[in-house]
Amino acid sequence: MNRELFKQKCVGIPSTEQSETIALYAKDESRYPAGDVEMVLFPQTAEDVSTIMKASLLAEMPITTGAARTGISGASVPQSGTIMSLEKVTFPPAAHLDGDTLYITASPSISLAEIDRILATPSLCHDGESEPLKKLHAQKNGWIYPVDPTEMSASLGGSVATNASGARSLKYGATREWIRGLTVVLPNGEIVTLKRGECKAKNLTLTLNTKSGKPATIPLPAYTMPQTKNAAGIYAKPDMDAVDLFIGSEGILATIVSLDINIIPRITSFSALLFTLDDETAISLVPIMKKMFETRLEFLEFADENAVDLIRRTSENDTKVQQLGTPFKDAGALLFFDIKIDEMQSKETAETLNKINILLNNSDTNPSHCLIGWSDENRELIRYMRHLVPERVNEAVAINKRSYPELHKVGTDFAVPDSDFGELYNYSRALLIESDIPFVVFGHIGQSHLHFNMLPQTPEQMKIAKECYYRMAQKSVSLGGTISAEHGVGKIKRDYLEILYKKEGVEMMRKTKKSLDPHFLLNRGTMFREK
Amino acid sequence: MIEIITTIKQVPDTSKIRVDKESGTLIRKGVPAVLNPYCEWAVEAAVSLKEQTPSTITALTMGPPSAEDILIRAMALGADNGILLTDRKFAGSDCRATAYILAQAIKFSAPNADIIITGEEAIDGDTAQVPAELSVFLDMPFIPYVITLESADDGAVTLIHERENRRERIRVKTPFVCSITTGFRTRRLLPLTETIRALSTPITRLSATEIACDEKMIGLKGSPTRVIKIENVVTTRGGKTFHWENRNERKAVIESLV
Numbered sequence: 001m002n003r004e005l006f007k008q009k010c011v012g013i014p015s016t017e018q019s020e021t022i023a024l025y026a027k028d029e030s031r032y033p034a035g036d037v038e039m040v041l042f043p044q045t046a047e048d049v050s051t052i053m054k055a056s057l058l059a060e061m062p063i064t065t066g067a068a069r070t071g072i073s074g075a076s077v078p079q080s081g082t083i084m085s086l087e088k089v090t091f092p093p094a095a096h097l098d099g100d101t102l103y104i105t106a107s108p109s110i111s112l113a114e115i116d117r118i119l120a121t122p123s124l125c126h127d128g129e130s131e132p133l134k135k136l137h138a139q140k141n142g143w144i145y146p147v148d149p150t151e152m153s154a155s156l157g158g159s160v161a162t163n164a165s166g167a168r169s170l171k172y173g174a175t176r177e178w179i180r181g182l183t184v185v186l187p188n189g190e191i192v193t194l195k196r197g198e199c200k201a202k203n204l205t206l207t208l209n210t211k212s213g214k215p216a217t218i219p220l221p222a223y224t225m226p227q228t229k230n231a232a233g234i235y236a237k238p239d240m241d242a243v244d245l246f247i248g249s250e251g252i253l254a255t256i257v258s259l260d261i262n263i264i265p266r267i268t269s270f271s272a273l274l275f276t277l278d279d280e281t282a283i284s285l286v287p288i289m290k291k292m293f294e295t296r297l298e299f300l301e302f303a304d305e306n307a308v309d310l311i312r313r314t315s316e317n318d319t320k321v322q323q324l325g326t327p328f329k330d331a332g333a334l335l336f337f338d339i340k341i342d343e344m345q346s347k348e349t350a351e352t353l354n355k356i357n358i359l360l361n362n363s364d365t366n367p368s369h370c371l372i373g374w375s376d377e378n379r380e381l382i383r384y385m386r387h388l389v390p391e392r393v394n395e396a397v398a399i400n401k402r403s404y405p406e407l408h409k410v411g412t413d414f415a416v417p418d419s420d421f422g423e424l425y426n427y428s429r430a431l432l433i434e435s436d437i438p439f440v441v442f443g444h445i446g447q448s449h450l451h452f453n454m455l456p457q458t459p460e461q462m463k464i465a466k467e468c469y470y471r472m473a474q475k476s477v478s479l480g481g482t483i484s485a486e487h488g489v490g491k492i493k494r495d496y497l498e499i500l501y502k503k504e505g506v507e508m509m510r511k512t513k514k515s516l517d518p519h520f521l522l523n524r525g526t527m528f529r530e531k
Numbered sequence: 532m533i534e535i536i537t538t539i540k541q542v543p544d545t546s547k548i549r550v551d552k553e554s555g556t557l558i559r560k561g562v563p564a565v566l567n568p569y570c571e572w573a574v575e576a577a578v579s580l581k582e583q584t585p586s587t588i589t590a591l592t593m594g595p596p597s598a599e600d601i602l603i604r605a606m607a608l609g610a611d612n613g614i615l616l617t618d619r620k621f622a623g624s625d626c627r628a629t630a631y632i633l634a635q636a637i638k639f640s641a642p643n644a645d646i647i648i649t650g651e652e653a654i655d656g657d658t659a660q661v662p663a664e665l666s667v668f669l670d671m672p673f674i675p676y677v678i679t680l681e682s683a684d685d686g687a688v689t690l691i692h693e694r695e696n697r698r699e700r701i702r703v704k705t706p707f708v709c710s711i712t713t714g715f716r717t718r719r720l721l722p723l724t725e726t727i728r729a730l731s732t733p734i735t736r737l738s739a740t741e742i743a744c745d746e747k748m749i750g751l752k753g754s755p756t757r758v759i760k761i762e763n764v765v766t767t768r769g770g771k772t773f774h775w776e777n778r779n780e781r782k783a784v785i786e787s788l789v
Contacts (some may be wrong), residue, residue: 121546141563273720323719345603350730357723371720375565375604378720 001081002059003038009055014042014088025066025083031408032074032491040083044090046183046191046257052084053255053522054189062524065251067109067155071162073490075250079525086157089257093118095132096260102135103180104145104263108157108256112149115156119143119263141266146172148299149486150387157256162488163231163248167299167336167386170446174229174486176247181260184246186216187517192254199242206242218245218515221508223501226477228415229447232484232493233501233527234509250488252523253516269298269338270349270374271382272356273324275331276365279304282333283425285363286445287418289337292355298338300446305332307389307440314392320384327369335445336386344374389442393453400457407456410465412472413493415449416481424479428452428472435464449485473499489527497528533586533683533705535577536641537648538633538665539570539605541598542655556761566601569650571608573711575719576680577648578609584683587611589641593621593632599734606729607721614640618738623751626660631748632739633661634668639742640735645705646688651676651712659710666708674701674709 016022017039026034038061043049056063062081069076086108093106093115106115120142122133136143149159149166158164160182165174172178181195190210199208201220208216221236234253235244246254276282282302290297303311308331315321321328341349353372360367373379397409416424432439432454438461443450452472454465473483473496483489483496498506506528513520520530543562551558577588590605592598593616602613616636624632637644647669652659666673676693683689687704693712703709721729739749747753775781 272723327722343600345600345730350727353723353727353730357727360723368722368724370723372607372723372726373720381720 001061003061006055006059006061006082007039009058010041010052013048013051014044016040016042022083025069025085026078028066028069028071028074028076030072030074030077030490030492032077034077035079037078037080038082040085042085042088044088046089046185049084049086049089049185049255049257050189050191052082053185053187056082056521057188057519060519060521062521064523064526065255067158068111068153070151070154071158071488071490073162073484073488073492075162075488075490075523075526076158077491079491081521081524084255086155086255086257091258095122095130095136097132097135098180102132102143102263103260105258105260106156107258108155108160110156111153112145112147112156112159113152115145115261116152119145120266139265141268143263144266145178145261145263147175147178148172150390156259156261160247160256160259161249161251162486163235165229165231165444165486167301167444169229169486170297170299170444171295174231176235176244178262179243179247179259180262182243182246182256183258184254184256186210186254187522188216190214190216191257192216193258194243194246195260196241196243201238201240201242204236204238206240206245208242216516219511220245221501221505221512223505223508226415226480226482226500228417228481229449229485230415230482231413231486231488232482233489233497233505234512236508236512248488250490250523250526252513252526255522267298267340268343269340270344270372271338271379272336272373273371273382273385274335274337274360274365275308275327275369275371276333276335278332281363281365282335283445285335285359285365288359290446292359293339293352296340296352297446298340299336299444301336301386302442302445302450303334303336303386303389304441306438307393307442308332308334310392310396310440311385311388314395315388320381321388324371324385327366327371331369334385336382337446389440390451390453393440393455396455400455403457404459404462406459407462410454410456410462410469412450412452412469412476413484413487414472414476414481415444415447415485416476416479418448420479420481421448424448424472424476424481425450427475428468431468431471435468437461437465437468444485447485470496470499491525494526494528533580533584533645534641534643535580535586535588535646535648536637536644537570537573537577537588537590537605537610538661539574539590539592539601539650540567540653541565541592541594541601542567542653545654550763552763564597564600566604567650567653567655569652569654569711569713570601571604571650572713573648573650574605574608574610576677576711577646580646580680580683580688581609586683589614591633591636592616593624593629593636602734603729606732607726608719609725612732613734615734615736616738616742617736620739620744620746620750623754624749625754625756626656626658627664627755628749628753630661630664631668631753632742632744633665635742635744636737637669640737645686646680647671647706647708648680649708649710651710662708662710669706669708672703672707674703674707676712677709678712680709 025040064078065084066076067086090107122136148168149164183193204220206218357367400407438455456462456465483500541564544565588610589612590610591614649662679691681689773784
């Protein structure tokens with residue numbers, strides 16, 4: 001590593017070497033420990049990123065990228081070298097038309113919340129008479145970028161790098177399906193603009209045309225990916241699109257500097273919060289509701305008895321929670337769902353609600369314990385409740401940490417095919433009860449994707465929790481599932497990647513990585529180790 | 532049984548609205564319509580009174596057929612019935628004409644109403660005149676800026692309302708008109724059963740003739756208000772510094788100001 005040469009080549013790009021600032025940038029939400037860091041660079045354009053990448057190659061300086069630092073797998077926590085924070089790579093989002101299809105070009109640093117705000121009332125944000133803007137303004141209720149990860153302060157670039165998904169993935173799929181194009185900077189500094197459909201792999205090899213004219217040839221892994229929703233490993237299919245290579249590869253192959261995202265008109269729906277007697281009742285309602293409402297079901301989420309108990313114990317002074325009244329006080333488990341409707345006041349809506357009413361009566365669930373909301377405020381309250389579970393889990397972990405600082409949450413992110421959901425769920429529950437580990441369960445039950453969060457209280461329990469995690473991961477993979485459905489592998493879960501792809505699969509990923517970054521300078525240590 | 536009427540209004544969602552820079556009017560095109568928040572609080576006030584004392588609540592609105600939406604919302608919040616006053620002849624009504632129409636509807640469909648609860652104002656017009664005018668047409672006392680209806684007994688209601696620098700708890704004999712000011716309650720989620728009930732309760736539609744309106748009192752013809760011009764008034768404040776050398780000069784400066 002040649003520090004002086006690196007700095008010399010990056011002259012003119014804003015940077016800091018202040019240790020307090022570095023400390024702020026050397027972490028993400030995972031609390032994964034960082035290594036020694038030289039400096040933080042703040043590129044402002046794609047060209048700045050290219051300059052940094054070229055300097056990194058010349059000076060053998062490892063680069064770790066980050067933006068909003070909301071990841072929970074340690075991907076943007078550096079092990080050494082320099083941090084490249086993309087927060088200043090900004091430009092205003094712009095609407096474009098491709099035939100009749102409207103799409104948005106946005107910067108990697110924009111937050112998902114900001115995109116949502118702009119799309120909700122585009123007329124407030126963009127003045128003008130261009131064709132795309134006219135089309136954008138014509139939608140009375142605005143638009144949405146339907147990928148809806150829980151963490152709305154995440155950056156768009158980060159959410160694409162991890163192929164984030166969220167509650168709405170049940171209907172709209174993960175991030176991948178909403179990305180129509182990308183501009184990326186390769187580890188050698190080459191800038192590549194990719195549009196979906198323009199560059200496909202042949203014989204498991206991708207050839208990218210770069211700005212300089214020198215093509216980049218990339219060998220792809222030959223493994224088969226799990227058929228469930230998946231955020232683990234490099235995406236690989238024999239005839240895959242080049243755009244897909246950079247979605248979900250956690251920044252280890254290139255740095256995203258611009259994105260084209262698809263949007264759809266904002267839909268009308270009502271939200272519901274259903275308090276059930278117990279876990280079993282809630283789980284039994286899931287397949288029936290999926291069948292009953294099919295694609296009108298925008299999402300379907302679950303919080304188990306332990307999670308509801310945790311909220312109840314910690315929310316005595318929370319007026320938002322308390323206003324839920326008796327249904328919440330008596331609740332066993334919780335289901336959250338949104339159902340699409342044409343308008344609130346319609347026969348269709350009345351029929352839909354009646355169907356739910358009958359379903360609940362038939363399953364010993366009090367229909368007045370199903371709370372409905374259709375104003376923005378109501379929806380916000382339901383969203384608040386949904387986010388409260390992971391939040392209260394983190395608070396509980398922080399309390400346990402006071403006695404033993406080395407304790408942390410051990411959380412699964414497994415998803416299996418629907419037909420095997422029951423098997424993984426029952427196995428995991430039985431294992432944790434038998435091992436006497438406190439836990440709560442919540443997540444995307446509509447996609448057979450739950451987060452078992454183990455909350456060890458002693459170092460011994462911590463050890464057992466990790467063993468349980470390993471066994472559950474093996475079980476998930478044996479059922480055709482994944483070890484990470486949405487959070488990504490980062491540094492925290494890299495040792496589990498072999499369970500899913502075997503040694504050979506991980507070796508294939510290394511080969512792909514090496515073809516673009518022979519010295520493992522870009523995001524070193526994320527997803528898999530150098531050797 | 533107390534008979535409560537809440538008058539409510541559908542308004543454009545002002546968080547999503549822009550002002551035409553030239554005409555000074557609101558650009559309503561393409562903006563979703565919502566239940567005026569003050570009116571929602573008015574319904575909430577009625578519902579909370581109903582929780583203590585047996586009551587019936589009727590939500591009443593004037594507007595195009597699409598205004599049924601807010602009646603359903605009001606019924607889902609706990610109102611028992613909804614009445615929509617809809618007629619082309621109502622178009623162009625100003626505050627006075629609107630108050631007259633609402634009063635006629637109340638006289639026609641709820642002559643024995645005990646309490647008329649309105650929102651303080653509508654967020655699209657901000658005049659806050661209709662509640663007071665309504666009380667005049669109904670010949671009932673008017674209590675503005677009510678924050679809580681505490682209890683009802685023996686033909687009277689105890690309530691708290693805001694004055695300029697204090698709050699007063701008063702007991703008012705029914706019938707009366709009151710307007711609800713901000714922050715009555717947080718907006719609640721509604722039980723499935725209530726929502727179904729609201730969607731399946733038929734809404735009564737009434738026209739100008741059905742409530743025996745004098746046509747000279749309604750619509751554009753019946754509206755004395757004329758909007759001549761709307762301006763965006765920008766007020767600027769600046770300081771001015773005065774200097775003096777002696778008492779005489781100081782006196783001159785002060786005199787020039789007075």
